[in-house]
Amino acid sequence: MTAAITANLPVFVVIAPLFVAFVLPTFARRMRLVEGLVIFVEALGLVGAGYLASIVLAQKGIPIIYRLGGWPAPWGIELEVGSLGAFFLLVIAGVSLPVALFARGNLTKEVGSKERVTRFYVLYLLLNGALAGMAVTNDLFNVFVLVEVATLSCCGLVSARNHPRAAEAAFTYLILATLGSTLVLGGIGFLYITTGHLNMGFSSQELGRIWQDNPHVVWVAISFMLVGFGVKSALFPLHLWLPDAHSTAPSPASAILSGLAIKGYLICLLKILYNVFGHTLIQAFAVHRILVLAGMVAIIAGSILALTQDELKRRLAFSTVAQVGYIYLGLGLVNTKGLTGMLFYLASHAVSKSALFLAAGAMIAATGKQSISELAGIGRKMPITMAVFTVGSLSLVGIPLFSGFIGKWYLILGNLEAGNIIPVAVIIIGSVLCAAYLFPIIRTAYFEPVADEDWQDPGLPQKISLILLAVAIVILGVLPGPFLELASRAAAEFLVLQ
Amino acid sequence: MRDFILKRVAAIILPFICTYGFYVILHGHVSPGGSFAGGIIVGLSFIAFSTIYGIEKGRARLPETVLTWTESFGTLWYGIMGMVGITKGAPFLANKLAGIDLGVPGTLSSGGLISLIGLGVGIRVASTIVTLFFTMMEEKS
Numbered sequence: 001m002t003a004a005i006t007a008n009l010p011v012f013v014v015i016a017p018l019f020v021a022f023v024l025p026t027f028a029r030r031m032r033l034v035e036g037l038v039i040f041v042e043a044l045g046l047v048g049a050g051y052l053a054s055i056v057l058a059q060k061g062i063p064i065i066y067r068l069g070g071w072p073a074p075w076g077i078e079l080e081v082g083s084l085g086a087f088f089l090l091v092i093a094g095v096s097l098p099v100a101l102f103a104r105g106n107l108t109k110e111v112g113s114k115e116r117v118t119r120f121y122v123l124y125l126l127l128n129g130a131l132a133g134m135a136v137t138n139d140l141f142n143v144f145v146l147v148e149v150a151t152l153s154c155c156g157l158v159s160a161r162n163h164p165r166a167a168e169a170a171f172t173y174l175i176l177a178t179l180g181s182t183l184v185l186g187g188i189g190f191l192y193i194t195t196g197h198l199n200m201g202f203s204s205q206e207l208g209r210i211w212q213d214n215p216h217v218v219w220v221a222i223s224f225m226l227v228g229f230g231v232k233s234a235l236f237p238l239h240l241w242l243p244d245a246h247s248t249a250p251s252p253a254s255a256i257l258s259g260l261a262i263k264g265y266l267i268c269l270l271k272i273l274y275n276v277f278g279h280t281l282i283q284a285f286a287v288h289r290i291l292v293l294a295g296m297v298a299i300i301a302g303s304i305l306a307l308t309q310d311e312l313k314r315r316l317a318f319s320t321v322a323q324v325g326y327i328y329l330g331l332g333l334v335n336t337k338g339l340t341g342m343l344f345y346l347a348s349h350a351v352s353k354s355a356l357f358l359a360a361g362a363m364i365a366a367t368g369k370q371s372i373s374e375l376a377g378i379g380r381k382m383p384i385t386m387a388v389f390t391v392g393s394l395s396l397v398g399i400p401l402f403s404g405f406i407g408k409w410y411l412i413l414g415n416l417e418a419g420n421i422i423p424v425a426v427i428i429i430g431s432v433l434c435a436a437y438l439f440p441i442i443r444t445a446y447f448e449p450v451a452d453e454d455w456q457d458p459g460l461p462q463k464i465s466l467i468l469l470a471v472a473i474v475i476l477g478v479l480p481g482p483f484l485e486l487a488s489r490a491a492a493e494f495l496v497l498q
Numbered sequence: 499m500r501d502f503i504l505k506r507v508a509a510i511i512l513p514f515i516c517t518y519g520f521y522v523i524l525h526g527h528v529s530p531g532g533s534f535a536g537g538i539i540v541g542l543s544f545i546a547f548s549t550i551y552g553i554e555k556g557r558a559r560l561p562e563t564v565l566t567w568t569e570s571f572g573t574l575w576y577g578i579m580g581m582v583g584i585t586k587g588a589p590f591l592a593n594k595l596a597g598i599d600l601g602v603p604g605t606l607s608s609g610g611l612i613s614l615i616g617l618g619v620g621i622r623v624a625s626t627i628v629t630l631f632f633t634m635m636e637e638k639s
Contacts, residue, residue, distance in 0.1 A: 008590060022571075
């Protein structure tokens, strides 16, 4: 029994959330059962991801290959839990468990009736399953299917609040994200035409043999992928849907959308760029320069846009645009340190941004106020919430002892190794700008006179969830050991290929 | 609609359409079509029923709770069929490796678990398409 479970774990981490998602609608009226099941399956996911990560660490980076239906690679579909897969599975489980805990008993005010809350959880688990699939898949068409599942569940999550603004934001997102999916599908189609394989490894081998004969097809495929995933992961000029979508969603949804959903698309892009095209093609087509440039523009522009917002959740949403810039910048650094930094920053941002969004959601729920200037003195009324918000901000700015610092440090090291000076300056300026848009919130909260109102910290499950995320940020910052090792192994594996 | 001929003809034809849908679902692996196309045909027979006999009668035939259950368990059935392989010590979704007799090629049983998996997908597609139809009809009124 246990042997069967451990042997099939790579597929269980994907299908367990999906299974529960399909069962949930039939229990729509029994809220406690629904919430219990969701938290249970998230906890199982964390255990499974931890076990897989320990195996991958012990095997010195040899990936676990799982063949669906027992069919070998070029014909069948493969799941591959390598260093990258285990790393991202841990990130997914580590963020989605606290978020599910935060949502417990807390959604009816924002979402509405029990049926709507159940529907929210169904979409939440579907998104979770799709992200886990993205972490382990090794098949190009699976990438497309999972991207579609994630996109549609994100649209549902954005429109979960019964509000006209939410519907508008979801519709904008749906249109733009469908455009992105179409481009991704087009890119996969071009790859399939030229290589005749959907399996990433085989596709990559074939591409390495023939790309010099068909450079135009590779160009088209790369640009389709970049723009398609760029729309989905809100790369700066393509970010238009993000601020509305992430600020109008209910706060657990904002946390999971900003923290994880975007990262799923980035992991897909990373896999396609480095596992299919490979670093030789990236350098031959100068894609890495485009990525670094796009990342720098996104950091500066996103930070400046965030500075101009007074609404708390909108400021955090624009901050996501800036932080995605760091990850794109890291994607373009074709060396181990840079890619390690990118992966670590991705995990760090996932944890920090979901902590920030959840804390912001708790504050907005307690006070009913949306804008930053109205939250004077909230630090003394809601000490735990504001403390977690502060920890998240410090991590996002990149103060030592918090997770963001290590990511940024490795990004800077990677840039220096690649001989880029301007991106280093941009990373530092971005951190200063980040402090400029986050620290005023903390100053307002702690050092301004307290308004005479009855604001209180949220309930116990919400407190636990916030504290869990804050602890995760500090642990990642102080003892990054195994995470950093998984990230650097994944980065090294990307550069070994070809 | 109060057309006598239409109602009589529908009463005769609809059961056959529904059965044909299930035929297409189950023979997905040996003939054109499959669970999606067959599921649409099954759903279509219910949609035609509700347009001809009136939406209330259609709703009475397929209440929302039934649709929710079929929708959920159609997909869950897919997963359960996938688990058959795991219980036999083979990977998820294994077919022949799970010890299923594949019979004579070209016949219904030659797909092993595929036609059963298709049944789950077909039921899911049928109930989804009917739910979509009911939702759109409600929005209109």
